[in-house]
Amino acid sequence: MNKIGFIGAGNLASSIIKGLTQSKMDSSIYLFDILRKKADSLAEEFNAHSGTFSEVVRKSNVVVLTVKPKDVKGLLLELSGYSLAGKLIIAVAAGIRLAVYEQALSGVGIVRVMPNTSSAVLHSASGLVRGRYVTDEQATVAENMFSALGKLVWVEDRKINAVTAVSGSGPAYLYLFAELMAKAGVKLGLTEEEAEFFAKETLVGTGKMLAEGSRTPRELREAVTSPNGTTFAALNIFLQEGLENIVFKAMAACLRRAEEMEGEYKR
Ligand SMILES: NC(=O)c1ccc[n+]([C@@H]2O[C@H](COP(=O)([O-])OP(=O)(O)OC[C@H]3O[C@@H](n4cnc5c(N)ncnc54)[C@H](OP(=O)(O)O)[C@@H]3O)[C@@H](O)[C@H]2O)c1
DSSP: EOOOOOOOOEEHHHHHHHHHHHHHHHEEEEEESSSHHHHHHHHHHTTTTEOOOHHHHOOOOOEOSSSOOOHHHHHHHHTSOOOTTTEEEEEEEOOOOOOHHHSSSSEEEEEEEOOOOOGGGGGGEEEEETTTTTTHHOOOOHHHHHHTTTTEEEEGGGHHHHIIIIIISSHHHHHHHHHHHHHHHHHHOOOOOHHHHHHHHHHHHHHHHHOSSSSSSHHHHHHOOOSHHHHHHHHHHHHHHHHHHHHHHHHHHHHHHHHHHHHOOOO
């Protein structure tokens, strides 16, 4: 059984733990947060154990660092005082390179992961980067953990900011789209409740069609777009008004921000 400790009991830890408890993975979960109440309430919700920093680090064979990027440096300093031999560290912070962890925790197995919040419904699309001290057994543990939370692809560290731009931040783009569709629906005559219902369920259904995996997004789009029909009229506006460029500019800004953060958090 894996003993998985979380340092930082915030949004992402909660999504991952929710996913883990719904999955078939056999694990015990330990939690530490600066604010003990936060760890206690997550622990109560998911039948996990909250404890002191030292207890969580000592008891876990996998330690997941789910704190904000600004708090990683201090955390690494604290962790470097512990014996981490044989433990796997999982690092999820945006904008902090694998090298920063490997310098701070010399010789320790580190897997850098960019998951997303859909971990909570076992549909994360996670990018994993294998550190140089990670054993095959530890790589399998990381793979089991993140495949229990959705799907994953191993990538090189230099690609992780692009992964962040697509899947790490991606859910927020689509939530925004759902919000905007609902807003437009109200302007077109629906009640707020109706518009929200149709926008939300449309995204859910679309995701399920994509999940079937037999057709590409383009094929699915073309299948619902008859020439000169209603969908055709809407898509023409999206394309004429520059949606492709907007999407690219937004994702490039996400990647640039991750690069800036790398500069800020570099040793
Ligand atoms: N949310 C996402 O979709 C997503 C996706 C991919 C990756 N990530 C990464 O996941 C990490 C966590 O994000 P989040 O949204 O879950 O953040 P969050 O909700 O702010 O959670 C972090 C928690 O850790 C606590 N904390 C700070 N320093 C700590 C320390 N030294 N020891 C123990 N606990 C500490 C924070 O307390 P205070 O609030 O009091 O500081 C907070 O409760 C970030 O690095 C982010 O880049 C997030």
